[in-house]
Amino acid sequence: MGIFRSAASLNDRLQALGEAAEIGGSRLTPAEHAALTRVATAAQERRALSGDHTVVGFFGATGSGKTSLFNAVVGENLGQAAARRPTTSSPLAAIWHPEGSEELLDWLEVEDRRTRPGDFTKKAGPLILLDLPDFDSVEPVHREIATRLAGQVDVLVWVTDPEKYADAIIHDDFIRPHALHSDITLAVLNKSDRLSETDRQTVSRSYAQLLSDDGLRNVTVISTSATTGYGIDELRTAIAQVSAEHTAQQRRIEADIDAATATWAGAKPPKSVPNSAKRALDEALTTAAGADALADVTAAAYRKRLGQKTGWVLTAWMLRLRPDPLRRLGLREEADTSDVHRSSMPTLDAASKAVANRGVREYAARVAEGLPEQWQHAVGDCTEQVVEKLPEELDRVATRTKLPAQPSGVWNIFTLLQWLALLAALVGVGWYLAIAFLPGIITPLLGETIPEVEGWPVPTLLIMAGLLLGIVLGLFTAAFGFAISAVIRSRTRAALRDEVSEVSGTVVEDPLLDIRDDYADFLAKISLARG
Numbered sequence: 001m002g003i004f005r006s007a008a009s010l011n012d013r014l015q016a017l018g019e020a021a022e023i024g025g026s027r028l029t030p031a032e033h034a035a036l037t038r039v040a041t042a043a044q045e046r047r048a049l050s051g052d053h054t055v056v057g058f059f060g061a062t063g064s065g066k067t068s069l070f071n072a073v074v075g076e077n078l079g080q081a082a083a084r085r086p087t088t089s090s091p092l093a094a095i096w097h098p099e100g101s102e103e104l105l106d107w108l109e110v111e112d113r114r115t116r117p118g119d120f121t122k123k124a125g126p127l128i129l130l131d132l133p134d135f136d137s138v139e140p141v142h143r144e145i146a147t148r149l150a151g152q153v154d155v156l157v158w159v160t161d162p163e164k165y166a167d168a169i170i171h172d173d174f175i176r177p178h179a180l181h182s183d184i185t186l187a188v189l190n191k192s193d194r195l196s197e198t199d200r201q202t203v204s205r206s207y208a209q210l211l212s213d214d215g216l217r218n219v220t221v222i223s224t225s226a227t228t229g230y231g232i233d234e235l236r237t238a239i240a241q242v243s244a245e246h247t248a249q250q251r252r253i254e255a256d257i258d259a260a261t262a263t264w265a266g267a268k269p270p271k272s273v274p275n276s277a278k279r280a281l282d283e284a285l286t287t288a289a290g291a292d293a294l295a296d297v298t299a300a301a302y303r304k305r306l307g308q309k310t311g312w313v314l315t316a317w318m319l320r321l322r323p324d325p326l327r328r329l330g331l332r333e334e335a336d337t338s339d340v341h342r343s344s345m346p347t348l349d350a351a352s353k354a355v356a357n358r359g360v361r362e363y364a365a366r367v368a369e370g371l372p373e374q375w376q377h378a379v380g381d382c383t384e385q386v387v388e389k390l391p392e393e394l395d396r397v398a399t400r401t402k403l404p405a406q407p408s409g410v411w412n413i414f415t416l417l418q419w420l421a422l423l424a425a426l427v428g429v430g431w432y433l434a435i436a437f438l439p440g441i442i443t444p445l446l447g448e449t450i451p452e453v454e455g456w457p458v459p460t461l462l463i464m465a466g467l468l469l470g471i472v473l474g475l476f477t478a479a480f481g482f483a484i485s486a487v488i489r490s491r492t493r494a495a496l497r498d499e500v501s502e503v504s505g506t507v508v509e510d511p512l513l514d515i516r517d518d519y520a521d522f523l524a525k526i527s528l529a530r531g
Contacts, residue, residue: 284359
């Protein structure tokens, strides 16, 4: 991979700008979204029209001599041909090489069109000069026209005079909003014939400083006089030079993109949400889902089932008379992935919901860190939707979790021993009964005397061993069951926490992080749009 990357094309930049507007959507302020959309749309429309013509707009306040200057640059008083145009009330276009300009002028909504013969200059090429309504006119429609065309023309010519060059309306409402358009801006100090040479230089420097304060870089002030013709050739040369380069349209679009995306210049996506935030969320939701209570129930079910399986046979049957703790709640050991089965566990109470809500909101706060205000609002709105949906999802956690309440097959050995112990005791009892009631059968087989071991009759030993072994095994497995149930409780809580983690990932984490990821994607598109 090379060290240097080629700059993005204007097509790529405009596409990225449109995608940024789409990603931002309602998470941008209306003004921000409108600016991105307007630039992307207007640029595409402008590029689809004549690329040969350079459109130069003359903008100025009432009394600045803008129209007189326009006529001087054109070389003819075009206003004389229109009796209804005593002042600049609608745009007027002077066109050199009009071929292909009709759709462009339609897009600019300029109806008054005057074709000029020949060339503006030898190298200027196709050119359109626009004389626009005064932007400080008392007529709102005139101001609207000037504002609209200030966002559409390829080159901006700001015309002022020694009396109004510092007026706030010029700088605050028009020049400063186009501060990034220095490359396609010409500044004119008209009516300079009213000043001495020294004053003219002083006022020009002052005007240039104001433009610099507005944010325009390296804009030269051209002093003119429509009355004497002073500076007209210099202005014509400047216009011709911009037109001859045939880059004004592109530079205008690039400046529009920079202006529309200036809010996010240098912005970096926030850092990843720490894993500890997700762990804290899962812990809060696990607690809210009643994991501790369910872990206790599972441990109790394990002890009961282990007692039924390995307890003393003569008493273990009584455990079956007690209801199974899990089945009493409608729970099964196997996980229900179909979400068809429902348990009898109580729904989340107010306290549990409060714990869950607090956990979600704390996690959302970490997600919102480093995001702009509108994106933080989006995280907040999404959080409210999550909080509303979450209790139902947590209610299903128990049925989705495999609960380790069934003793393993290893305990079957103890079950077998219990039955062998019982069998031994029964053999001893049966031996004595046979001697008492069936001597005719036992005596021929075993003789007159009962076998002994260390002075203990074998039937007695069988009875005692069987009973004691059963009791000892029962006590041993019961004690061991209590110890294992602590492990079962821990395993159950861990299993529930894993299930809660999946639920929180789908219901909480994903939608909230999507907003954060969208912001990162938005900034990536903005960065590409800025080239």
